[in-house]
Amino acid sequence: MRIVTVCRMNQARSPFAQAVLERNFPEDQISSTGVTAIEGTAILESVISTAQNWGVPITQNKSRSLSSASEDLLQADLVITAENSHRDAIRNLGFSGEIKSYEEILEDQDFIPIDPSGLLPDAMSRELGKVGALTLRAALDAKGFPHVHNIHAVISHGVSDLGIALAHAQMARIATGAYLIDVDLRAPLIHEIEDLGLERVFYDVDQLELTDIPEISTMQILTHTRQMDFPEKYFLSPAWRTWIQALANRAPIVLITAPRHSRARRLADSYLASYMADEFTVISA
Numbered sequence: 001m002r003i004v005t006v007c008r009m010n011q012a013r014s015p016f017a018q019a020v021l022e023r024n025f026p027e028d029q030i031s032s033t034g035v036t037a038i039e040g041t042a043i044l045e046s047v048i049s050t051a052q053n054w055g056v057p058i059t060q061n062k063s064r065s066l067s068s069a070s071e072d073l074l075q076a077d078l079v080i081t082a083e084n085s086h087r088d089a090i091r092n093l094g095f096s097g098e099i100k101s102y103e104e105i106l107e108d109q110d111f112i113p114i115d116p117s118g119l120l121p122d123a124m125s126r127e128l129g130k131v132g133a134l135t136l137r138a139a140l141d142a143k144g145f146p147h148v149h150n151i152h153a154v155i156s157h158g159v160s161d162l163g164i165a166l167a168h169a170q171m172a173r174i175a176t177g178a179y180l181i182d183v184d185l186r187a188p189l190i191h192e193i194e195d196l197g198l199e200r201v202f203y204d205v206d207q208l209e210l211t212d213i214p215e216i217s218t219m220q221i222l223t224h225t226r227q228m229d230f231p232e233k234y235f236l237s238p239a240w241r242t243w244i245q246a247l248a249n250r251a252p253i254v255l256i257t258a259p260r261h262s263r264a265r266r267l268a269d270s271y272l273a274s275y276m277a278d279e280f281t282v283i284s285a
Contacts, residue, residue, distance in 0.1 A: 002029045004073050007082035010034030010063035012047045012116050016128050017135040019056040024238050032060060033069035035089040050125055055233035078142045080135055100138040108280050111271055129268020132236050133275035147248035153274035156259040157284035165283040166192045169256045174218050178252035182223035183273040185231035186258060193221055205234040208243040213250060235272035244276055
């Protein structure tokens with residue numbers, strides 16, 4: 001498949017999206033551009049550094065103008081744009097194929113990223129996480145992401161909502177016979193799991209390809225073995241997607257994610273952990 005990612009200046013969102021797709025779909029032809037990009041402008045160093053830490057290294061270090069990328073665009077099977085307003089520029093080149101904008105991929109509007117240029121590091125990382133999540137979701141929607149059973153993401157708004165969110169997730173899993181999975185790799189749940197009387201069954205993101213999918217009871221939860229400093233690089237990996245897909249082919253899944261807002265900073269974890277979900281529930285007390 002030929003995919004082109006598009007933002008405004010081709011310095012942050014679209015080159016990062018290109019890197020995410022290159023990591024996940026190495027067999028595809030991926031490129032990026034910007035509707036008002038100046039040819040040869042350097043990609044933002046902060047974006048390059050974040051991408052490197054997250055395991056999706058930037059391969060296009062200079063921006064490409066729309067005119068220089070016109071051949072790629074006209075041959076593309078899918079164009080992913082950062083904003084709906086970028087559509088006209090793409091259509092004006094004569095492209096008649098499929099265009100997906102971040103503004104229309106998921107109903108949860110909190111997923112929509114803003115341009116991270118000029119933001120402080122934490123805020124920039126959060127927006128790039130949204131870019132990664134929606135880019136992968138757009139590609140999977142176009143390619144097909146076959147899974148037999150429903151994937152339901154339960155997301156706590158803040159840290160204080162985690163207990164209520166886990167209780168809601170547990171009720172949802174009992175109702176559907178689902179796997180319940182704690183996907184907060186940065187800070188796996190401990191006290192909330194104990195308070196609900198659940199037994200922890202551990203998985204390890206470094207060994208997903210070697211991990212047999214366990215059978216768990218309705219009073220057990222899959223949770224990670226330890227805290228991870230850069231969970232983003234696992235959520236953005238093909239191994240994570242393959243593992244979730246394999247689980248969803250066996251039974252329904254309920255994911256309990258990290259909170260969207262932590263005490264100290266806003267993180268990208270909840271978006272990246274849930275981009276494959278069919279259903280979203282945000283819990284806020």
